[in-house]
Amino acid sequence: MEIRRDELTKHISGTGDFIKIDQSKCNGCGLCARICIVNLWGIKNNVAFIREDYKEKCLECGSCYQVCEPSAIDFSYPAGGTGVVYEQG
């Protein structure tokens, strides 16, 4: 069964930048890319980058921040009243 992930999340715009990566601290381990449920991370030239449209996709679980051993990823939450909405959470 192929579940269409993109149709199963709802977001409110206006989040601001709430995930930042300090590429100088990144060791390219790729754990962020492995753990992200909605595949927002990639690795290019041995450094992690986050997809440009992450603000409309992120589930705000914070796994990327939590899994990053060198603490290259900074995660704060989106602006109040914006971001992911769970109706059946």
Added chain:
Amino acid sequence: MNTYDIIIVGGGPGGSMAAKTAAELGLKTIFFERGRKPGEKNSSGCGLGPRMWKEFPGMMKDLTPEKCPSMRAGTAARCYFVNKEDKVAGYVMSRPTESVSYEPAKSWITMNCYRSEFDPWIADFATKAGAELKNSTLVVNLLKENGKICGVVDEHGEKYKASIVIGADGAISMVAKQSGLRTKWSQDQITVCPQYDFQAPPEKIDDIMGDETLAVWWGSTFPASYQVFFHDGFHQGLGNWLTKWDKNPLFYLNKVINLKYYQRLLRILEAKPRELQSHLLPWLQYPYNTHTDGVILIGDAGGFPCPLEAEGIYPAMVSGKIAAEVAADAITFDDVSKNGLSKFDEIWQTTSLGDDFEAGEELYNIWRAIPFSPKETMTWFIPMLMEALGGIYDWSQPHPNRIRQIAAKIKSYMPQALPFMMKYVFPLVAKIFEDDLDKMMDPQKLMTALPKVMEMLPKKKKRRRGT
């Protein structure tokens, strides 16, 4: 400047319970929620146990389907055992057993409801008690004066002052970080749990699942996956510690969804995927660093989810209530220092929370080793269990022969099972029964009991047929 007696960061069940308690104790209280309403950001889909009604009877009798339409209570739970070929090798359905002593717990095991309904319901108690709820507001920092915490700052730079801040802000807690209590959980203290919500017609759920309320899918190729039934849908999710993932967590969740058995269940339930969710969940051996000068951490922020099954609502509410009571005392006696707030630990440790953590380390260890190490453990555990439960269903040969085959097969698992028992099961049993252990292991008693047991064992095979 907005001045309060107490500030609570977070409007989940823990934050609301703290706010309600504080307001009832006469404190000027504010609590903050980053969603447009409480519960909008949460995805744990709570299964509330009878202990909620035992602990909070006045509130819980107010929880009705009118207020919380997703409510569904059930009496039975199912465990599916999935082998390494991804086949459902068997399942066990069970309901409350004869040893259950609390009367309501005999007729149902959990009441399930969506957080989007439950959290606003509980926040209402707090606002009715006089607490101020600020929705759609992200608290970004703690306010400090001369290095002393004295309030919070929101995303717009607005300052709120109070002598005590309660961190009810979840797994990634700003309050924990800014107060210096914790920068981050270590990877083996926190799990990530992706889950799908499926929509299904209520009558289908009732017809097919009967009074079942939840199921656990014990896998050999995926970590244990939970299924929780609500009025018109269900969650299917799984979690594991961050150290444990060798692939994307959704890969493993999709493995469950794609089990042939599961697909059949989806078809007959007429279920359709409705929402994809993910959340972090602290899962600790024991909560620590729960407070410092002017700060108490509760619920997920404090690491309180139950070490057995990681349910977090009840521990959040109990710790929230205790934190508010301790805070009220601390304000009265004008001592909000770390030392003054250490009463928080003293008190929760004497409640049911403390009892649950009594064998927290052993539970944590055994849990990590069984369902959350599927390839290492479940690949032999499930076939061994199924030999015992289902081995007899073989009509190809005489039953005594069959029983000997089953026994031989079970014995062949002992090289894995015995070290496992020594390492994980015995320490847990020893911890839980530690008060009686000396009596049980008294060599003299053992020596008087053992020969009797030995006598009962047959010495040689008796032939039943006539000579």
